[in-house]
Every structure is written in structure tokens, then in C-alpha cells.
Amino acid sequence: TRLRTAPGAACALALLVALTACLTAAFPRAVDRYEDTGLRRAAEQARPDRIGIEVYAPPPSPMESTRMRENTLRPDALAGQYTEVRAQVPPPLVLDRDQSTYGVRTTQDISVPDPWLPRPTGKPARVTLVAQAGLAGHASVAKGRLPRADDQVTSETSGLEAAVTTETAKALHIKVGSVIHAGSFTVRVTGIVTPRVPQGAYWSTKTILRTPALIREPAPSVDMYWVGTLLLAPKAAPALLAGSGKPERYWQLAPEVQTLRARDVPALRSAIASLEAGPALREVRREIDGPSTEFSELYGSTEVTTDLDDVLIAYDRLREDVAPLVAVAAFGTGTVAAVVLLMAAGLTADRRRSEFALLRARGASLRGLTTRLFAETTVVAVPAGALGLAAALLAVPGGRVGHAVWAAVAVTAVTCVALPLRAAAVHRVVRVHSDREDISSVRPSRRRTVAELTLLVLAAGAVESLRRRGTS
Structure with missing residues (x-):
């Protein structure tokens, strides 16, 4: 009415x-x-090297057979562990699967005596050997071709193929066909690649992967030297066991920035704490290291590091x-x-x-x-x-x-x-x-x-x- x-x-x-x-x-x-x-x-400004979650583990114990140690570094084994590691990431943390990756890399730079590499103060250049999965999907070939390796690569293999990024090639004067003697390895450069998303987590979690660094030694020394990365085929990873670079396995997890929500910050911090020193880390170690033994305690175990929690605290x-x-x-x-x-x-x-x-x-x-x-x-x-x-x-x-x-x-x-x-x-x-x-x-x-x-x-x-x- x-x-x-x-x-x-x-x-x-x-x-x-x-x-x-x-x-x-x-x-x-x-x-x-x-x-x-x-x-x-805030996460984007922090860059992938801070917000990325890195899981790394030393090579298998020397007490194991050579064949078992080599098989542990092969792509199939790493891929299976990568799937298990991803499954242990607690919610609400969401991973960017396209930018996440895994592989094997040397933890110590290897000196290169080749005189044609640049020497700013007379010290020889050094290289890092990295066998990272997904190179073909994250880079386009500018010259040459991508490196190759087969299932026959073992710890006794000394001849390897590698690719370098355009920035590394320009700074270190590397060309297709160049031969680099890195310790006991003879590495032939088969291609020069251009990163498709240079600022993405695949390339920028470790910037040395795409951009070489000019290292200055601590004072009072004035010496400087170049450090670059040689990108190996994933199947070439077992060969790194024989070098002096002390290889390690790693699984690089990139958070999906667009899924981060402010109301989830307490849960995100709890998830990161669980990964770094909690139940999630224990499960990750069980998947990668197996049951804890005396040898695993002696030679170290899997660790997880990230600065994402610092970014969340600042926010x-x-x-x-x-x-x-x-x-x-x-x-x-x-x-x-x-x-x-x-x-x-x-x-x-x-x-x-x-x-x-x-x-x-x-x-x-x-x-x-x-x-x-x-x-x-x-x-x-x-x-x-x-x-x-x-x-x-x-x-x-x-x-x-x-x-x-x-x-x-x-x-x-x-x-x-x-x-x-x-x-x-x-x-x-x-x-x-x-x-x-x-x-x-x-x-x-x-x-x-x-x-x-x-x-x-x-x-x-x-x-x-x-x-x-x-x-x-």
C-alpha cells in the first residue's frame, strides 16, 4: 500500500x-x-633472488657405489624428486611451475687457463658449470645449437658441450665453437642463447646464470677476474662428480606473485617457517635423502633457503x-x-x-x-x-x-x-x-x-x- x-x-x-x-x-x-x-x-621489487625458495642437497655419499651416485644426478631422478618437493610446499604458497626448475651445478668456480678469455688484471677467468632443466623452453638460440648429452655420460666423461647467454658471450669473448678448459673438463661451446624472460625466476634466481660478474678480490688486493656460467645439457650432470667444483643438486621453486594476498601473510610466514625448519623440511629431506643415517649426518643433508619471509615481515x-x-x-x-x-x-x-x-x-x-x-x-x-x-x-x-x-x-x-x-x-x-x-x-x-x-x-x-x- x-x-x-x-x-x-x-x-x-x-x-x-x-x-x-x-x-x-x-x-x-x-x-x-x-x-x-x-x-x-613488494614481492616484485624484491626480485626472484630474494623471494625464490631454493632447495639444495650435496651429492650422494662417497660410501655409495659410483653407479648409484651417477644415477642420483640424472634428470629422471631429479625430476621425480622435484615433483615430491613441490608436493610438500604448504598452502597458501602457490608455485609458478613455468619459472621453477631443478638441476645440478658446481658450488666452487673453476679456474680457466685459456689465455684468450679476458683478464682485467692478469688473473684467469672462472666458470660455473650448470646442468639446469628446461633450457630449451626458456631461451631462444641466437647462434649454433643447444648442447647435447646422452645416457652414456658418467663421472669419467671429460668432454662436454655447453651453451652461454649472449651477455656471457659478449663479456668473455666466447663464440660458437670455442673450447674452454675448465679443470679436468674440455667444454666446447655449441650455441649462444637469449633468455626469453631475463627477469623471470628461471634466469634471475641466480643472476650469474645469464649475466657474468666481474669479481674484485678483497682489499688490499686490486685483482679482478670474470666469472661466467656454462650451461650444460641435463644429461651431462653425472660428469660433474669427477671435477673440483663440488657439485650440488638443487630444486628452484618460484612463488606465484599474483596469488599472494595480504590476508594470507600469517599463513605464508608459517608455511615458509615449515619449509625452512619444520615439518615440511623433514618431509623434503625424507624424499631426497631417504631415512636419516650416520653417513647422511656426516656429509650433510638437504636444506631450504629463502628471503621471502623477510619480504613479508617488511610488508x-x-x-x-x-x-x-x-x-x-x-x-x-x-x-x-x-x-x-x-x-x-x-x-x-x-x-x-x-x-x-x-x-x-x-x-x-x-x-x-x-x-x-x-x-x-x-x-x-x-x-x-x-x-x-x-x-x-x-x-x-x-x-x-x-x-x-x-x-x-x-x-x-x-x-x-x-x-x-x-x-x-x-x-x-x-x-x-x-x-x-x-x-x-x-x-x-x-x-x-x-x-x-x-x-x-x-x-x-x-x-x-x-x-x-x-x-x-
Whole structure:
């Protein structure tokens, strides 16, 4: 009946509720979205060498047979362990499988006596031998071809093929067909490759893989020398057992940055702690090292390292610095929304005061009056609140849905009960006539002034706190 008699007022109320519900529901999603964006930006700025998770293990114990040690370094064995290691990564940490990889590398640089390599101060260059899986999928061949190896490679194989990146080739004057004598190995360069995603985790977790480094020895020495990487075929890994480079197996895990969420930071830190020194590390060691033995304790075991937890800690500190200002904004937004809805209800109650007084005078009970007002307000407010919530979900993608739903429900609930409660407070006593309208019956409230001053002080305090912490 009310919709037919006063469609304009009903439409105005619906518009007010829809707009308020939309803005209120969008606020928590917007906060989540900006927090997630900040975390992802912090992870991107930290670079893959810090956020990457590296699992590494020494070669098998010398007490094992040569054949068993060689088989442990072959691609099939490493690939199986890579699958098991990935399975032990606790949620909510998600891995970027395209940028994650595994392989075998030397841990000590091998001196190269070849005189044609550059020597800035007379010291010979050094190289690192790396047999990393997935080279063909992460690089395009600029010249020559990719290195090859077969299943016949053993620890007695001395002749190897390798590729180098364009940056390494340019800095070390390496060409296709160049022969490099690295310790007991004779390595022939068969190709020069260009990384497809140079800044990706595949190439940048260890930047020496794509970019050679000019190393300066500690003072007072002024000597400098180049260090570059020779990229071997994965099947050539068993040959590294015979060299002086002290090879190690490694599994390089790249987190998927776009899946990081600020609300998951505590769980992420717990997952990283489990990988570095917890149950997940124990499971990883069981998959790679097997049951703990005296020999495994003597020759070391699998370890996991990452600086991702430091990145998360730094982000947490930044978020704590901004939290007071966000809290003030949240309470201010909620207060404004509540005031607007209550004022709208108060104006409606004042406009219909004569109607309510007449109903009470004709015998309408207070419960019946409030129930009627609640019903007619609900018919308008609930669909409008749902529409505002849907608009907020579409306008602000990402963020938690639950918080937005509760915000819209709160707006709708306040709207539904404000008018009935206002009417109940004013018309709890039956009156036979209304008050005069030619004088001011309502004075300005001091409580409103106190509330406004309180919010002002809180906002000023939050801004001052931020400035003292160095936040602009």
C-alpha cells in the first residue's frame, strides 16, 4: 500500500540504501585489493633472488657405489624428486611451475687457463658449470645449437658441450665453437642463447646464470677476474662428480606473485617457517635423502633457503604503519553512513508524524505500528541493499566477499529498524494532538559536537603517528 501511495519516497529510500550499501560493501574489498597490490609490488621489487625458495642437497655419499651416485644426478631422478618437493610446499604458497626448475651445478668456480678469455688484471677467468632443466623452453638460440648429452655420460666423461647467454658471450669473448678448459673438463661451446624472460625466476634466481660478474678480490688486493656460467645439457650432470667444483643438486621453486594476498601473510610466514625448519623440511629431506643415517649426518643433508619471509615481515611493518589511517577511514565511513541513514529515518518519521499520531489515536498498538513500518521499509530496503551489494562486487573485483556482504547487511538492517524505532520512541504515548510547528522544538545536540571532535582528534593522531614513522 505504501508503495502505491508514495512511490517517490519509496524510490528515494531505495536509491539511498543502494548507494550506501554499494559504497560500504566496496570499502573492505578496496582495502583488500590495495593491500594485495602492495604485497605483490613488494614481492616484485624484491626480485626472484630474494623471494625464490631454493632447495639444495650435496651429492650422494662417497660410501655409495659410483653407479648409484651417477644415477642420483640424472634428470629422471631429479625430476621425480622435484615433483615430491613441490608436493610438500604448504598452502597458501602457490608455485609458478613455468619459472621453477631443478638441476645440478658446481658450488666452487673453476679456474680457466685459456689465455684468450679476458683478464682485467692478469688473473684467469672462472666458470660455473650448470646442468639446469628446461633450457630449451626458456631461451631462444641466437647462434649454433643447444648442447647435447646422452645416457652414456658418467663421472669419467671429460668432454662436454655447453651453451652461454649472449651477455656471457659478449663479456668473455666466447663464440660458437670455442673450447674452454675448465679443470679436468674440455667444454666446447655449441650455441649462444637469449633468455626469453631475463627477469623471470628461471634466469634471475641466480643472476650469474645469464649475466657474468666481474669479481674484485678483497682489499688490499686490486685483482679482478670474470666469472661466467656454462650451461650444460641435463644429461651431462653425472660428469660433474669427477671435477673440483663440488657439485650440488638443487630444486628452484618460484612463488606465484599474483596469488599472494595480504590476508594470507600469517599463513605464508608459517608455511615458509615449515619449509625452512619444520615439518615440511623433514618431509623434503625424507624424499631426497631417504631415512636419516650416520653417513647422511656426516656429509650433510638437504636444506631450504629463502628471503621471502623477510619480504613479508617488511610488508607487515608497512601495513601496521598505515593501519591507523585506514581504521580512521573505516570508522569515519561507517559513522557517516549510519548518520545518513538515521537522518533519513528521522526526516521520514517527522514528515509522517501526524499519520502515526492518528493511527495511535484510533487504537493502533505500538507493536502493530512498528511491525507495519518494519515491513514496508524491508520491502524497499532489502532489494535495494542486494542491488548495491551486487554493484560493489562488480565494481571492485578481488577482495573478500564476506566482509562486503556483512557491510551491506549492516546498512540494510539499520535502514529497516531505524524508522520503526524512531516512531516507537516518539509515539510510545498516545497523543490527541500534535506539537506546535511554529517554534523550534529540537535544539542542537552537544553529543554530536563531542563525537565530531573525537573523530577529528583520532584522525589527527593517526596522521601524526604516520608522520613520526616516516610515512608521507
